[in-house]
Each structure stands twice: as C-alpha cells, then as structure tokens.
Amino acid sequence: MYRIIRKKVLAPTMKLIEVEAPDIAAKVLPGNFVILRIDEKGERIPLTVADYDRKKGTITLIFQEVGYTTKHLGRLEEGDALLDLVGPLGEHMQIEGYKKVICVGGGSGTALLYPKTKAFYEAGAKVLTITGARTKELLILLDELDAVSDELYVTTDDGSYGHHGFVTDILKELLDKHDDVDLVVAIGPVPMMKACAELTREYGVKCIVSLNAIMVDGTGMCGGCRVIVGGETKFTCVDGPAFDGHLVDFDDLMRRLSYYKKHEEEVLSNECCSGGECKCH
Amino acid sequence: MPLKPNKTPMPVQDSKERIKNFNEVALGYSEADALKEAERCLNCKKPLCKQGCPVEVPIPEFIQAIKEKDYEKAIEILKSKNNLPAICGRVCPQENQCEKYCVMGKKHEPVAIGRLERWVADWDLNRKKEVKSIEATKGKVAVVGAGPAGLTAAADLAKMGYKVTVFEAFHKAGGVLVYGIPEFRLPKEIVKREVEYIKQLGVELKLNFIIGKTKTIDELFEDGYEAVFIATGAGLPRFMNIPGENLNGVYSANEFLTRVNLMKAYRFPEYKTPIRVGKRVAVIGGGNVAMDAARTALRLGAESYVIYRRSEKEMPARLEEIHHAKEEGVKFKFLANPVEIIGNEKGEVIAIKCIDMELGEPDESGRRRPIPKEGSEWVMEVDNVIIAIGNSPNPLVPRTTPDIETTKWGTIVVKNEDGETTKEGVFAGGDIVTGAATVIEAMGAGKRAARAIDQYLTNKKIM
Ligand SMILES: Cc1cc2nc3c(=O)[nH]c(=O)nc-3n(C[C@H](O)[C@H](O)[C@H](O)COP(=O)(O)OP(=O)(O)OC[C@H]3O[C@@H](n4cnc5c(N)ncnc54)[C@H](O)[C@@H]3O)c2cc1C
Ligand SMILES: Cc1cc2nc3c(=O)[nH]c(=O)nc-3n(C[C@H](O)[C@H](O)[C@H](O)COP(=O)(O)OP(=O)(O)OC[C@H]3O[C@@H](n4cnc5c(N)ncnc54)[C@H](O)[C@@H]3O)c2cc1C
Ligand code: SF4
Ligand code: SF4
Ligand code: FES
Ligand SMILES: [Mg+2]
Numbered sequence: 001m002y003r004i005i006r007k008k009v010l011a012p013t014m015k016l017i018e019v020e021a022p023d024i025a026a027k028v029l030p031g032n033f034v035i036l037r038i039d040e041k042g043e044r045i046p047l048t049v050a051d052y053d054r055k056k057g058t059i060t061l062i063f064q065e066v067g068y069t070t071k072h073l074g075r076l077e078e079g080d081a082l083l084d085l086v087g088p089l090g091e092h093m094q095i096e097g098y099k100k101v102i103c104v105g106g107g108s109g110t111a112l113l114y115p116k117t118k119a120f121y122e123a124g125a126k127v128l129t130i131t132g133a134r135t136k137e138l139l140i141l142l143d144e145l146d147a148v149s150d151e152l153y154v155t156t157d158d159g160s161y162g163h164h165g166f167v168t169d170i171l172k173e174l175l176d177k178h179d180d181v182d183l184v185v186a187i188g189p190v191p192m193m194k195a196c197a198e199l200t201r202e203y204g205v206k207c208i209v210s211l212n213a214i215m216v217d218g219t220g221m222c223g224g225c226r227v228i229v230g231g232e233t234k235f236t237c238v239d240g241p242a243f244d245g246h247l248v249d250f251d252d253l254m255r256r257l258s259y260y261k262k263h264e265e266e267v268l269s270n271e272c273c274s275g276g277e278c279k280c281h
Numbered sequence: 282m283p284l285k286p287n288k289t290p291m292p293v294q295d296s297k298e299r300i301k302n303f304n305e306v307a308l309g310y311s312e313a314d315a316l317k318e319a320e321r322c323l324n325c326k327k328p329l330c331k332q333g334c335p336v337e338v339p340i341p342e343f344i345q346a347i348k349e350k351d352y353e354k355a356i357e358i359l360k361s362k363n364n365l366p367a368i369c370g371r372v373c374p375q376e377n378q379c380e381k382y383c384v385m386g387k388k389h390e391p392v393a394i395g396r397l398e399r400w401v402a403d404w405d406l407n408r409k410k411e412v413k414s415i416e417a418t419k420g421k422v423a424v425v426g427a428g429p430a431g432l433t434a435a436a437d438l439a440k441m442g443y444k445v446t447v448f449e450a451f452h453k454a455g456g457v458l459v460y461g462i463p464e465f466r467l468p469k470e471i472v473k474r475e476v477e478y479i480k481q482l483g484v485e486l487k488l489n490f491i492i493g494k495t496k497t498i499d500e501l502f503e504d505g506y507e508a509v510f511i512a513t514g515a516g517l518p519r520f521m522n523i524p525g526e527n528l529n530g531v532y533s534a535n536e537f538l539t540r541v542n543l544m545k546a547y548r549f550p551e552y553k554t555p556i557r558v559g560k561r562v563a564v565i566g567g568g569n570v571a572m573d574a575a576r577t578a579l580r581l582g583a584e585s586y587v588i589y590r591r592s593e594k595e596m597p598a599r600l601e602e603i604h605h606a607k608e609e610g611v612k613f614k615f616l617a618n619p620v621e622i623i624g625n626e627k628g629e630v631i632a633i634k635c636i637d638m639e640l641g642e643p644d645e646s647g648r649r650r651p652i653p654k655e656g657s658e659w660v661m662e663v664d665n666v667i668i669a670i671g672n673s674p675n676p677l678v679p680r681t682t683p684d685i686e687t688t689k690w691g692t693i694v695v696k697n698e699d700g701e702t703t704k705e706g707v708f709a710g711g712d713i714v715t716g717a718a719t720v721i722e723a724m725g726a727g728k729r730a731a732r733a734i735d736q737y738l739t740n741k742k743i744m
Binding site: 226 | 451518530535536539554677
C-alpha cells in the first residue's frame with residue numbers, strides 16, 4: 001500500500017498528493033510518470049511525478065479532476081492509501097545542454113511542466129515560463145514556478161488574471177524578442193500543444209511536447225498508447241511521453257483520446273448521481 | 282472388462298448459455314468420471330506418454346494412484362514434477378504432448394491425461410491443508426516476472442531452502458495466466474490459490490515492481506541477491522504495419538485481453554476499466570491468443586470472425602479451443618490476410634480489407650507458406666479489429682543490462698538447457714528465451730533453472 005501523507009487543494013478541481021513510494025522516489029527523474037490504481041475495482045491511470053523527495057521516500061502527484069478516477073482520487077485524504085503504484089515509467093527528459101528555454105504550461109499541464117522547469121533552471125539554463133488557464137481560480141503553482149524561472153508570464157482565457165488571451169500570444173512575443181531560444185517545452189491540452197508546435201515550426205525552434213495517450217500497463221505490452229510521430233507508430237509509455245512536437249500527429253492523438261467518451265460519462269453518472277458514496281454534490 | 286475406445290466425455294457448460302457468461306466452459310470430471318477414465322490407462326511398462334510431457338510427469342504412476350483411490354498419493358506424484366497441475370491440466374496442448382504419444386491413441390482415443398491431471402489437482406485445491414514454510418538458510422535469489430516460469434522457479438528454490446523474492450511489473454502475479462488466458466478457460470481463483478501456495482512456501486512477492494525501471498539487475502546484486510532468474514515472457518504485441526492500424530477500435534490481443542481479464546472490463550461499470558466492442562469483430566491470427574480474443578468478443582455481445590492466413594490444418598491453437606470456438610459460433614475465414622483497415626471520418630474502424638491466400642511450399646516452420654492471390658481482395662464490415670499475430674520478447678531487462686546477450690529476435694541467449702545467460706549469476710527461461718511457447722515449457726525451464734541456480738550457488742560457496 002502506498003500511503004498519502006499530504007494533500008493540498010491547489011484549485012477547486014486541482015489537487016496535490018504526496019505519496020509514500022520509496023522505491024520510485026529513489027529512481028525518478030523529471031519527465032517520468034507513474035501508473036496507479038486506487039482499489040480493486042479501479043482502472044490504471046498514469047500521472048506525472050511532479051516532485052519527489054528521495055530522503056523521505058515520497059513522490060508528489062498533481063492532478064486535475066476530469067472524470068471518475070481522478071475525482072475518486074481527489075476524495076482521498078491524508079492517511080488513505082493507493083492499492084497500486086508503479087514506476088518510474090517513460091523516458092526521462094533530456095535536460096542538459098540548453099542555454100535558453102521557454103516552458104509553456106496550459107491547465108493541468110502546468111503541473112507536468114513544473115518538474116521540467118525546475119530541472120532546466122537548476123541545470124543553469126535561462127528559463128522563461130508561460131502558464132495559462134481558463135480563469136483565475138484554475139491557475140496553479142504560480143509561486144513554485146516563479147521560484148524556478150527567470151521570467152514568468154501568466155495568461156487567462158477570460159482575462160481574470162494576467163494577460164487576457166492564450167499562452168501562444170506570449171510565446172509568439174517571446175520568440176520575436178529572443179532569437180537565441182534553443183528549446184520550447186509545451187505541455188497542456190492537445191490543441192494548445194499543437195498550436196505551440198505550429199508556432200515554433202515557423203520560427204525554426206525545437207519544441208518538445210508531452211503526450212497523454214490512453215494507457216493500461218505503461219510498460220509497452222498493450223500498444224494502447226500508440227501515437228504517430230514522424231509517420232511512425234510509437235508507444236507513448238516506453239518511447240515517450242516526450243516527443244518532438246513538429247513530428248507528432250496531434251489530430252490522431254485527439255481522436256484516440258475520445259474513444260471511450262460514452263463509457264467515461266456512464267461510469268461517472270453511475271457513481272455520482274445515483275446516490276453513490278461520493279461527496280461531489 | 283473391454284477397454285472403452287473413447288475418452289470419458291468432459292462435462293461442459295451448454296454453448297448457448299456459456300456465450301452469455303465468463304464462467305468456466307469445461308466443468309471438470311466427477312470422481313466417477315475420473316475413475317472410469319483412469320481405468321482406460323494400460324499402465325505401460327514403457328510409458329510413451331511421459332516422453333511427450335516437457336516436465337516428464339510420471340503419468341502411469343499418478344493414474345494408478347487414482348485407480349487405487351489414493352488421491353493423496355496421486356497429487357504427490359504430480360507435484361513432484363509439476364508445481365501447477367490445476368493449470369496445466371486445463372491449458373496444456375495435450376494433443377501435441379503427452380496424449381500424442383499415448384499407446385491407446387494408436388487405435389482409439391488416447392487416455393485423457395490432462396483431464397485426469399486437472400481432476401486430481403482440483404481435488405487437492407478443494408481440501409484444507411497446511412503448508413509448512415521452509416526455513417530459508419541458503420541465501421537470497423531474485424526472480425523477475427511472476428508468470429509460470431518465474432513462479433515455478435521460485436517455488437522450487439524456496440523448497441531447496443533459498444530466500445526468494447519475485448519482482449512483478451503488474452499488480453497481480455500470474456503473467457499470461459492472469460492477463461491473457463480468459464476466466465472461462467482458466468478461472469483466476471485457481472491461479473490465485475497456486476500463488477497463495479507459493480507464498481506459503483515463504484516466497485516474497487513484490488508487485489508493481491519493474492526490473493529495468495524501478496531497479497536494474499545490477500542493483501539486485503548490490504542488494505544482496507546472489508543469483509537472478511529472468512522470466513519476463515514475450516509480452517510485446519506485434520502489429521501488421523498495414524494502413525489503418527491506429528484507428529479507434531483496433532486492439533492488440535494483449536490490450537483487449539488485459540482490459541477484459543486482468544482489469545475485468547467485462548464487468549464494467551462495476552469495474553472501472555472500459556472496453557468498446559461493436560456488432561462485429563475480426564480477430565487476426567490462428568493461435569490460442571486468437572481463439573481467446575474471438576471467444577471473449579463473442580461473450581461481450583459481438584459477432585466474431587477469425588481471419589487466418591493458412592488453412593484450418595495449420596492453426597496452432599489447441600484443438601479443444603478451436604472446437605469450443607466453433608461450438609460457440611465463432612466464424613472462420615481461412616486463407617485470408619488483411620491488407621488494410623478502413624475507418625470513417627471520426628477515425629473509427631468500419632471495415633477490413635483482406636486478400637485471399639493459397640498455400641505454397643513449406644517454410645522454416647515446416648508449414649506451407651501462404652501466398653497472396655492477386656486481385657482477390659474483399660471487404661467485410663467490422664467495428665473492431667483485434668490483432669493476435671504473436672508477441673515478441675519484452676526488451677526492458679536486456680535494454681538496461683547490456684551484458685546480457687540477446688538474439689536478433691530479442692530473446693535472451695542461454696548457453697545451455699539450464700538457462701545460464703552471458704552474465705554471471707543470471708539465468709533466464711520461459712518465453713523470454715524461447716519466444717512465445719507454452720505454459721508447461723515455461724515451467725520446465727523454471728524447474729531446470731532452479732536446479733542450476735542451486736548448483737551454481739553451492740559450487741560458489743565451496744570455492
Ligand atoms: C504520461 C501521462 C502523464 C499524465 N500526467 C498527468 C498529471 O500529472 N496530471 C493530470 O491531471 N493528468 C495527467 N495525465 C492525464 C490523466 O491520466 C487522465 O486525466 C486520467 O487518466 C483521466 O481519468 P479519469 O477516470 O479521471 O477520467 P475519464 O473521464 O475516464 O477520462 C478523461 C479523459 O482522460 C483520458 N484518459 C482516460 N483514461 C485514461 C488512461 N487510462 N490513461 C490516460 N488517459 C486517459 C481520455 O482522453 C479521457 O477522455 C497524464 C496522462 C499521461 C498519458
Ligand atoms: C492469450 C494467450 C493464451 C495462451 N494460451 C495457452 C494455452 O492454452 N496453453 C499453453 O500452454 N500456453 C498458452 N499460451 C502461452 C503461455 O501462456 C506462455 O507461453 C507462458 O505464459 C510463458 O510463461 P513465462 O513465465 O515465460 O512468461 P509470462 O507468462 O509472459 O510472464 C511474464 C511475467 O513477467 C512480467 N514482467 C515482464 N517484464 C518485467 C520486468 N521488467 N520486471 C518485472 N516483471 C516483468 C510480466 O508482467 C509477466 O507477469 C497463451 C498465451 C496467451 C498470450
Ligand atoms: S503437464 Fe501437460 S503435457 Fe505434462 S502430463 Fe500434464 S497435461 Fe500432459
Ligand atoms: S501411454 Fe497411455 S496407456 Fe500407456 S501409461 Fe501412458 S497414458 Fe497410460
Ligand atoms: S500503455 Fe500499454 S503499451 Fe503503453
Ligand atoms: Mg476513467
């Protein structure tokens with residue numbers, strides 16, 4: 001069992017948990033993820049390791065409640081435990097060798113972006129960070145990001161905080177202003193990553209994205225997480241999750257992510273609205 | 282009493298009923314059935330049957346014990362060679378192994394060795410007994426992978442007095458027995474009890490632990506393990522590299538079966554893992570995996586087709602599975618091979634395009650090579666395609682342990698029958714060495730490796 005020793009609500013649907021997992025904490029690097037299962041009837045879902053403490057033997061996960069399993073996870077409290085937790089999975093991110101990096105995070109993608117931002121900063125790169133959300137309440141990790149960025153830009157779609165508009169507006173400004181950016185890292189909703197990939201292509205700047213394909217095992221044995229990169233089939237869990245954004249077929253990814261929509265709605269309505277034990281109403 | 286020419290029939294769930302549930306199809310002999318079938322065995326002086334069994338189960342001896350109603354003795358004899366008889370009795374391809382060589386089979390049907398083995402094992406599982414855990418005094422051994430090869434090696438090593446830890450990537454032990462082979466063919470309760478037994482022997486199971494990720498082989502040695510047995514199986518799905526394979530609705534058999542068996546998607550939404558099966562499903566392949574996928578799809582409400590590029594005669598699946606699949610209404614398209622999967626604007630499968638094949642000269646496997654017939658393409662409307670054309674070895678361990686040599690197919694190179702690899706103290710066996718094979722062969726490899734590890738560690742201590 002993997003005990004939750006700390007829980008923090010970052011935004012109404014955005015939560016952080018710190019979990020005891022000494023074997024994973026000992027090995028994890030920025031870019032790695034884990035797969036967890038809450039209980040015997042639960043599904044396996046992947047979450048990025050947002051932070052870790054090797055001495056304490058813990059890892060930190062930050063997640064947005066989007067459906068049944070993430071909502072269930074959000075209802076767990078300190079002292080509760082996860083039934084299964086496996087990792088670290090995926091290839092970690094290449095951090096060394098960059099001088100100026102723009103880190104772009106959208107929505108819950110900001111949580112996934114944070115450990116990479118921190119790693120680039122600690123490795124000595126100049127780090128310009130952009131984070132955006134739909135509205136003010138959904139902005140997360142501003143102080144944390146500020147501490148590991150040379151410059152921090154914030155956007156909201158509705159203008160309730162920071163720049164009124166999209167993260168790509170700022171990205172374009174920064175690319176115009178700095179002609180020595182050697183890497184853009186973009187993590188967030190698929191349309192946002194696609195827009196960042198297209199923009200950086202115009203500027204000839206390398207762009208790394210982190211893909212969120214649907215997973216089961218996370219070890220390369222099911223092929224469910226396959227994505228098309230440069231015309232070839234790749235398994236996100238073992239070949240990724242980070243890929244060259246200029247080569248990713250985002251439309252294919254988007255289609256695959258929607259395959260279980262009906263099931264996802266069904267399992268949610270079953271639990272929440274028919275007198276289940278949940279506390280979401 | 283004259284000998285009965287035919288096997289005592291196996292009671293089965295009616296095919297019309299069973300396609301609506303996931304309960305076991307073959308119900309097992311009664312004691313009377315078992316005694317009747319045991320009588321058919323001639324107790325041969327030179328039992329040919331035994332040569333056909335990869336682990337050399339003393340077949341006439343255990344059947345003789347059944348005749349004498351000494352079931353305790355029967356199970357003891359079985360377990361002397363086979364740690365998992367309840368499983369082998371159910372899934373061994375007996376027609377190619379023990380039963381193939383049974384003398385009764387020359388004129389009549391062979392003795393139903395597998396069914397008798399299953400009966401004795403089930404009798405044993407159903408009684409209460411205490412297992413003494415053996416005191417571990419001989420040092421620490423690590424086993425990687427909790428499939429049949431790993432579990433067998435772990436049990437044998439524990440019995441020899443080693444402190445054994447099994448590291449398993451999944452959240453459940455059993456390997457293919459839990460994620461691949463469906464409930465209706467091998468109830469998971471049986472695998473669970475066999476795993477319990479192994480734990481009672483004192484074996485420690487570390488689930489959710491991926492060697493190559495959570496720890497490497499070298500780190501296991503640093504942690505004080507003196508030898509390692511790699512039994513990571515052939516878990517990598519092969520695709521066909523034809524257009525449309527990424528469409529929604531195309532599954533690898535591994536994904537399809539893992540969702541249904543391991544994650545229990547057939548009980549969605551009670552269990553939270555979804556599976557989406559439409560009206561008609563095409564399964565590509567002709568082995569056990571294809572049969573399991575086709576019969577599973579049927580139980581999820583689909584019309585189920587198997588598309589196989591050779592003829593029925595060449596199908597590698599167990600005879601019983603082909604028979605059961607037909608009985609249940611799975612339809613077969615022999616001598617056909619997919620060339621394209623066709624999708625709609627939403628990126629979902631709507632049809633499959635195939636080409637007819639004919640058989641040419643035999644290839645390396647001795648089976649006649651299928652050759653496409655030009656201009657013979659046809660299209661069938663389907664909602665799902667399940668690809669069951671085979672699995673490759675899992676590369677995680679070799680990739681992170683460069684001093685373990687592999688072949689160009691990705692299997693681990695072993696120097697001998699014992700499974701010794703090119704790295705000192707590291708042994709390997711099962712599908713990771715042979716490529717996708719059978720449960721009993723994997724177990725055989727586990728047994729031989731356990732003996733070899735014992736020898737290796739004993740010698741090391743003397744030197
Ligand atoms: C490598 C990786 C790292 C991720 N890291 C994070 C993270 O740090 N924080 C975070 O909030 N989210 C992360 N995600 C996304 C997260 O896994 C999904 O939001 C979650 O699985 C949704 O489950 P649900 O039951 O709550 O929602 P559902 O309603 O079941 O699904 C909502 C959507 O999530 C996607 N999804 C569903 N099941 C899975 C699955 N098994 N695997 C992947 N995606 C799925 C589908 O697109 C689906 O439409 C990551 C995904 C991947 C692949
Ligand atoms: C659907 C299906 C049906 C089959 N039907 C039959 C049948 O009827 N009869 C028959 O005889 N054979 C059958 N087979 C074949 C048989 O199941 C295999 O030959 C056998 O399971 C091989 O055993 P193994 O121990 O080598 O590997 P596996 O059973 O594959 O077990 C390997 C284990 O290692 C784990 N693992 C992998 N990598 C790592 C890692 N890096 N770290 C930790 N753990 C790891 C895996 O999760 C898995 O649990 C079938 C196979 C399939 C897929
Ligand atoms: S283990 Fe398999 S091959 Fe050997 S006797 Fe039993 S059923 Fe036959
Ligand atoms: S060959 Fe057949 S008849 Fe002879 S001992 Fe074996 S099972 Fe019995
Ligand atoms: S999640 Fe199964 S192969 Fe990637
Ligand atoms: Mg879900």
